[in-house]
Amino acid sequence: MSFSSDQFIGKLSSLEDTQESIASAAKWLMSQYRESAQVAECWKNYMLKSSTNTRRKLLGLYLANHVVQQAKSQQIGQFQDSFGSVMSSVIGGIYSELPGDLKKKVKRVCDIWRERHIFAPEVLTNIQKKLDDNATSLPETIPPIFKDLMKDYIKLDKNKRHIGVSKNRFDNAIQELNPTSAVYLENYNTVSKIGNMVTDSILTTIHLREDMIHKLQNIVEQQKKFLEEDRTILTEVEFSLLSKNPEKINQASADDDLLPTYEKEEDDDDDDDIDSSCDDSDSIGSNSKLKSLKRRSMDSMSPGLEEEESKKRRSDISDQDKNNEDATKTEETEGTITDNVGHQNTYQVEENAGITSNIQDLLSKLAN
Structure with a gap:
């Protein structure tokens, strides 16, 4: 039977977190050992796809683990070689985006591979290097508000998976309802229960998302406030540095030397007052002199002239x-x-x- 990538993707998408579901998919893959390279490449693309959620990636890793361990026990080396060629790149691509609890599970699987020598030593070394490169102590330094958001996100992810499974059951059950059946009422009640389960899960998800959006909005407002404070501090520092810049200070001094000063001296007003008073005194003196000369000329007239002038008048x-x-x-x-x-x-x-x-x-x- 030839390998079908679409059929494989369908099996990966429908995996459940149960031993029976993983064992059933692994049994089908074992029959495709002749196409092990194509199987491993298709598995890698699915695991590194951004649209694949973290739970699906963990279940895909569980499936690969089951296949390679079964292949080792049955001495089917093709799967060990094929999956070993892509495993380090897959671990490096998904490990950093997984939450802390899933990282522990992935690390446990990798430790089992190393203990049981599932892959070649160089493959195990590359896998361990990817784990070490992504090792971090961030959970201890993350602020409480982000830890709460992470918890909500994990709840949303789990609830989303539950909704997907329940919705598939509901769709299948509603299609199988037959109004002409003798047990139609009982079947309808069963479908109604499944529908109520889906509804409850969706309402829970809505509540979690609204709560997460509210927390994110608070974080955004807080960060906007901090941003304005940072910009204010930056402006103050830049202004202080600019005001004390030696080049600016020297340039200002040079400009002061070039520009003439027009400072008003105290003696200027006194000189103006003196000049004004001198002009007034000269004018008054001149008038006095004219009057005095006229008076003297009148006094110097002879008595004859005075009498003649009087007759004429x-x-x-x-x-x-x-x-x-x-x-x-x-x-x-x-x-x-x-x-x-x-x-x-x-x-x-x-x-x-x-x-x-x-x-x-x-x-x-x-x-x-």
């Missing part, structure tokens, strides 16, 4: 009074003009009065 005043009397008489005469003369005569009177006023002003200026 009295004559001018007399002429001015006479002119004022004539102007008054003229205004009174013009004011008696009757209204029937019309607007033209009124305008003429006003024009004559303006002329008379201008003449009077001119005579006053000449008299002065």
